[in-house]
Structures are given as C-alpha cells and as structure tokens.
Amino acid sequence: MTSRRPLRFGVNILSSPSSSQWRAIARKAEDHGYDILNVPDHMGNQSPFPALVAAAEGASLRLGTYVISTGLYQPAMLARLCATTDQLTDGRLEVGLGAGYLPADSQALGVPFGSPRGRVDHLTRTVQGLRALYAPPGPGPGMRQPPA
Numbered sequence: 001m002t003s004r005r006p007l008r009f010g011v012n013i014l015s016s017p018s019s020s021q022w023r024a025i026a027r028k029a030e031d032h033g034y035d036i037l038n039v040p041d042h043m044g045n046q047s048p049f050p051a052l053v054a055a056a057e058g059a060s061l062r063l064g065t066y067v068i069s070t071g072l073y074q075p076a077m078l079a080r081l082c083a084t085t086d087q088l089t090d091g092r093l094e095v096g097l098g099a100g101y102l103p104a105d106s107q108a109l110g111v112p113f114g115s116p117r118g119r120v121d122h123l124t125r126t127v128q129g130l131r132a133l134y135a136p137p138g139p140g141p142g143m144r145q146p147p148a
Contacts, residue, residue: 010034010035010037010038011029012039012066013025013037013055014039016046016051019054023054023055023058025037025055025058026055026058026059027058029061035062036063037064038063038064039052039063040067049065052064052085052093053085056090062093063093064096065093065095065096069098069099069101070100070119070122070123070126071106071113071119071123072109078130079133082095082134095130098123099116100113
C-alpha cells in the first residue's frame with residue numbers, strides 16, 4: 001500500500017504553565033525534527049486552543065488537537081474555536097476528533113456522557129458541521145473563514 005503523504009512525526013504535550021514555556025517546547029520539538037505538536041483535550045489539562053496559539057509563536061511546525069472529545073462541545077462552538085485557532089496559527093492547525101471515552105470530563109462540565117452510539121452520533125454530526133461551515137474549497141490544509 002502506498003501513501004500520498006510523507007511520513008511525519010508528532011509529539012504530544014500534556015501542559016505547560018506559561019506561554020513562554022509553550023514557545024520553548026515548540027522550538028525544542030521543531031529542533032528535534034518533529035513535524036507536529038499535539039495537545040490533548042481533557043478537563044485536568046490546559047485548554048488545547050490557547051495552548052496551541054502560544055506554541056505557534058515559538059516555532060513553525062504544525063499544531064494539533066489530540067483528540068477533541070466532541071461530546072463536550074456544540075458543533076458550531078467547536079468550529080469557531082478551530083477556525084480562530086487556525087487563523088491565529090497561520091493555517092497550521094490539524095484537528096483530531098473523537099467520540100470521548102472519559103466520563104469524568106463530561107461530569108466535570110455537567111454534560112451527559114451518553115451511550116457509545118450517542119457519542120458516535122454526536123461525533124458524526126460534529127464532523128458534518130465542521131465540514132459544512134469551515135472546510136476549505138478543494139484539497140489542502142487550513143480552514144476558510146465563516147460566512148458573514
């Protein structure tokens with residue numbers, strides 16, 4: 001099986017207390033040859049979106065979410081967060097989405113955890129919503145701005 005994409009390497013960072021530390025971590029990851037820096041989305045960690053914006057100021061590598069639990073977000077709000085983060089990182093955001101697997105994250109937000117089928121259905125609706133609202137026309141990275 002052949003791939004149309006080159007092999008890339010990423011690093012997952014849990015959290016850092018300051019923007020200067022995020023910049024330093026991003027520089028170090030880039031210096032070590034990583035292509036993407038990923039930040040998870042769990043209630044015990046920093047929010048991934050501002051963390052990725054801070055990291056973007058330190059290096060030119062790609063930036064990603066590993067992995068957004070879609071059950072914690074309304075699709076339109078998540079699309080707004082992604083579009084803003086993508087804009088503030090000069091189009092370097094890569095979004096990883098999942099159905100969620102930690103009931104504690106939902107409980108911390110007062111959001112129902114849902115059945116496995118319900119979580120997958122919400123993930124499907126979220127993906128469809130993100131594609132409809134912010135998918136770029138044609139192939140390539142980045143997101144277009146929402147309609148006015």
